[in-house]
Amino acid sequence: MDPALIAAVLAFVAIGGAGLAFAGGGEGRASNKRVQAVAGARGARKPVIDPSTLKRKQTTQDALKELAQSEKQSRKRRLSVKGLLEQAGLSVTPTAFWIASGVIGAVAAIAGLLVQGPIAAAAGLFIGGLGLPRWALGFMVSSRQKKFSNLLADAIDVIVRGVKSGLPLNQCLRIISTESSEPLRTEFQTLCDSTTMGVPLDQSLQRMYDRMPLPEVNFFSIVLVIQQKTGGNLSESLGNLSAVLRSRKLMKEKVKALSAEANASAMIIGSLPIAVMAMVYFTRPEYLMVLFTHPTGHLILLGAAVMMAMGIFIMQKMVNFKF
Secondary structure, eight states: OOOOHHHHHHHHHHHHHHHHHHHHHHHHHHHHHHHHHHHHHHOOOOOOOOOOHHHHHHHHHHHHHHHHHHHHHHHHHHSHHHHHHHHHOOOOHHHHHHHHHHHHHHHHHHHHHHHOOOOOOOHHHHHHHHHHHHHHHHHHHHHHHHHHHHHHHHHHHHHHHHHHTTOHHHHHHHHHHHHOTTTTTHHHHHHHHHHHHHHHHHHHHHHHHHEEEEHHHHHHHHHHHHHHHHOOEEEOOOOHHHHHHHHHHHHHHHHHHTHHHHHHHHHHHHHHHHHHHHHHHOOOHHOOOOOHHHHHHHHHHHHHHHHHHHHHHHHHHHOOOOO
């Protein structure tokens, strides 16, 4: 083959390959530039946030922070004797309560001294002065809170229907304060009186929560405060809250039914030593009276009372379900 022809063919192939390489590289670079430009434009594009939505979110967060701070400040006040008296719905001053406790303790101490001696007098003073009045006060607070919790969902439904029909919130609260049962009537009457006197709604609700420290009341306060500061559909929010409260009540009843056997067992085990002691006393009193007449018997009774109290306390914690 002619060497000149071979050289010409090789030169043609080399020139064509070089041209193809330069053409492809330019297109690739152009394509890469376009991809980088599009990616840069997408990366530089920021999501558009509605200023009103951002402001509403910030207002909601500020309202929740204020409620959390108010909760921390009022926690100690609710645990005091004055706070417990307010939660029980009693118009009694703490001074009168302590005077009545002292009188009950003194009477119990005198009765114990006349019957048994100094140990019984000290036990009577402690139980009558501190144990019995505080137990009665706690029982009254618990009973009142239970009644309030059972009525709150119906009251919220009244507000929902009133708001949907066009009534203002204050008028709906006034209807509850006049037509509901106790203790709901008294609490909402105090709430309405506070707002009428010019107290802001959030402070009135906080005072209501101090008098009735229940999670349901806290939820109700949060919904009203946030709706007042940020707006929104009040009837829908309160309707959802009413459904949540009814679900919580249903869950409590289920837990109570499931724990009924454990509660009955705890009551039987706790009352069994006392029942055996009573039966022995009625059948053979001289066998048992040694515990009440001998100093060693007094120590045995004291130790038995302490162990019984500890056992009852532990069983009560085991069968008392909180959620």
